[in-house]
Amino acid sequence: MKKKMPRWFYQLASPKWFYEFTSALLPWFSAAAILLLVTGTIWGLVFAPADYQQGNSFRIIYIHVPASILAQSCYVMMAVAGAIGLIWKMKIAHVVAGACAPIGASIAVMSLATGAIWGKPTWGAWWVWDARLTSMLVLLFLYIGVIALNSAFENKASADKATAILSLVGLVNIPIIKYSVEWWNTLHQPATFTVTAKPAMPPEMWLPLLVMVLGFYCFFAVILMSRARVEVLQREKRTDWVKKVIQNY
Amino acid sequence: MRFFLAALKRDLLLVFRHRNDIINPLAFFLMVAVLFPLGVSPDPAFLSEVAAGVIWVAALLACLLSVDGIFRGDYEDGSLEQMLVSPEPLLILVLAKVISHWLVSGFCLAIISPLVAMMFFLPSEGYLALILSLLLGTPTLSLMGAIGAGLTVGLRRGGVLISLLVLPLYIPVLIFGAGTVQAGAMGLPIQGYLALLGAILVFSIMLAPFAIAAALKVSVRS
Numbered sequence: 001m002k003k004k005m006p007r008w009f010y011q012l013a014s015p016k017w018f019y020e021f022t023s024a025l026l027p028w029f030s031a032a033a034i035l036l037l038v039t040g041t042i043w044g045l046v047f048a049p050a051d052y053q054q055g056n057s058f059r060i061i062y063i064h065v066p067a068s069i070l071a072q073s074c075y076v077m078m079a080v081a082g083a084i085g086l087i088w089k090m091k092i093a094h095v096v097a098g099a100c101a102p103i104g105a106s107i108a109v110m111s112l113a114t115g116a117i118w119g120k121p122t123w124g125a126w127w128v129w130d131a132r133l134t135s136m137l138v139l140l141f142l143y144i145g146v147i148a149l150n151s152a153f154e155n156k157a158s159a160d161k162a163t164a165i166l167s168l169v170g171l172v173n174i175p176i177i178k179y180s181v182e183w184w185n186t187l188h189q190p191a192t193f194t195v196t197a198k199p200a201m202p203p204e205m206w207l208p209l210l211v212m213v214l215g216f217y218c219f220f221a222v223i224l225m226s227r228a229r230v231e232v233l234q235r236e237k238r239t240d241w242v243k244k245v246i247q248n249y
Numbered sequence: 250m251r252f253f254l255a256a257l258k259r260d261l262l263l264v265f266r267h268r269n270d271i272i273n274p275l276a277f278f279l280m281v282a283v284l285f286p287l288g289v290s291p292d293p294a295f296l297s298e299v300a301a302g303v304i305w306v307a308a309l310l311a312c313l314l315s316v317d318g319i320f321r322g323d324y325e326d327g328s329l330e331q332m333l334v335s336p337e338p339l340l341i342l343v344l345a346k347v348i349s350h351w352l353v354s355g356f357c358l359a360i361i362s363p364l365v366a367m368m369f370f371l372p373s374e375g376y377l378a379l380i381l382s383l384l385l386g387t388p389t390l391s392l393m394g395a396i397g398a399g400l401t402v403g404l405r406r407g408g409v410l411i412s413l414l415v416l417p418l419y420i421p422v423l424i425f426g427a428g429t430v431q432a433g434a435m436g437l438p439i440q441g442y443l444a445l446l447g448a449i450l451v452f453s454i455m456l457a458p459f460a461i462a463a464a465l466k467v468s469v470r471s
Contacts, residue, residue: 086463141417148413152404161467162400166414169396169460173418176449180421184428 005088013090015232016241022225029221036215044208051205057121060114062209066216067111071139074104074220078146079171082164092228094160095235097167098150099227103220105143111136131182138177142170156235252337253345260349263322270318274311274354275361281307282365293370300369301430304379305386307365308358309419312387315354316394317411319346320402320465329402330469339462344454347388347395347461355387371434378433378442385446386426392457393418399464421449 011017044062051058078100085093115133116126127133146163153159201209236242264270285303286296323329332342359380366379397415401407429442 138417138420141413145414145417148410149400152401152406152410158403158467158470162464165396165460165463165467166400169418172456173421176421176452177417180424184424 013088013092015092015236016239018092019229019232019241019245022229026222026225029218029225033215033218033222036211036218040208040212040215044212048205048208049202054122057118060118062212064111064114064118065209066213067107067114068136069213070216070220071104071108071111071136073217074100074107075139075142075167075174076171078104079164079167082160082167085160086164086168091160091235092232094164095228095231096224097164098160099224099231101143101146101150101163101167103223103227105140105147107220108136108140108143112140131178131184134184135178135181138181139174142167142174146170253341256342256345257349260346261352264349264353270315271353271357274315275357277314278307278311278358278361279365281310282368286369297370297372297434300366300371301375301379301427301434303369304362304365304371305382305423305427305430308355308362308383308387309390309423311358312354312390313394313412313415313419316350316391316398316415317401317408319350319391319395319398321398321407324402324469329465333465333469339465340458343395343399343458343461343465347391347458350395351388351391355383355391358387359383371430374436375430375434378439379430381439381443382426382429382433382446385443385450386422389422389446389450389453390419392453392461393422396457396460396464399461399468401468402465403468422446425449 012021040062045059048059048062050056078097081093081097081100084090085097112133115136119128120126146167149166150159150163153162233242233245282303285299289295289299320329323332333339362379362383363376366376371379394411394415396418397411398407400414401411404410425442425445429439429446432442433439
């Protein structure tokens, strides 16, 4: 028996519907992103208590940790979107996957840069060959590979499929890379948030962090939708509805 | 099975008609290894310390260099297209091609690796670990590399791109491979490392052919 996917899933496959749907969502996500990021930044930088060991330098955690979390989930999102595009031959999924790659790469750079700035006062070095730093660097390389492959094809349809295959291969490899690097060398503190255990930090410290993480996700959604919308308009430029959108703009 | 053997025989025959295809990766392997004493230090104590890593990095680069050609000849003369439309399963064909690539790159590298190990003053306990780790690790390199080769075979400038795509995926094999040799050279047990390399190999044999086949289909139709 063939199981049917829900109706919205098929609707999402229509570029026009996707464009209208995201037009409705975009203002809400933008407002949420601004609200959460401003609250989180002020709360984290001004009101949260200073760390008893690291003093005020620990405050970069409010940028570093959300960026690191987002860089990883962005890769998963890219690979899953690519898989959906391969399986259901959905153009929009490929558009979304293509929009993920540059965002993910820049966020990975941000995570590495804030990590380096934080590492200097804490460990006394900009860079150490530690497992988590190295795996974030490898993640950045994976992103660079995906972007390079995507831009190497002239034909859009093959570029989409090739990048989807590559990001899926990367997704399968990420856990292997992560654990191999972890056994190789570890200095970094363990993850700040885990689903199973209570955070080791006091709530005054991790609550603003949570707000920042949510703010980063909303910000990511805004950027992702904007990029995907532009890409949709470019790809569908021959159709009537796009011409209408452009005229009314 | 007959199809698999036929495909394997054809690829090996092609390689043996161009002997340079076997010599080139090996020469490259030796040259990269020679660069390290020249560039860093010829001190035996230092060399024996870095031997494991240097030999593995050189082997990895040699594999990467040769993997670009795994589908290119067949793509350019059109036989790859014929293989894709043939009724024989593509996975078997892909596996045969990868194995023939491994036989002329990884397998030969494993055989001449003791020579480089000697030049790097690797303690004699490490020789067995080196050969075994290369025998278990390089097939994974060929499989992963073939994914990159399949994705880039339709592109004119595949060479640099393929290293960008594949090198991050090679990291676990490098870590465990060099780890095996280091443990072996210090006289520690190496079974754990070999088991990990074997596990990665089994995992890649299971999954990589699907990715390679999908990649080839994309490349040939574009």
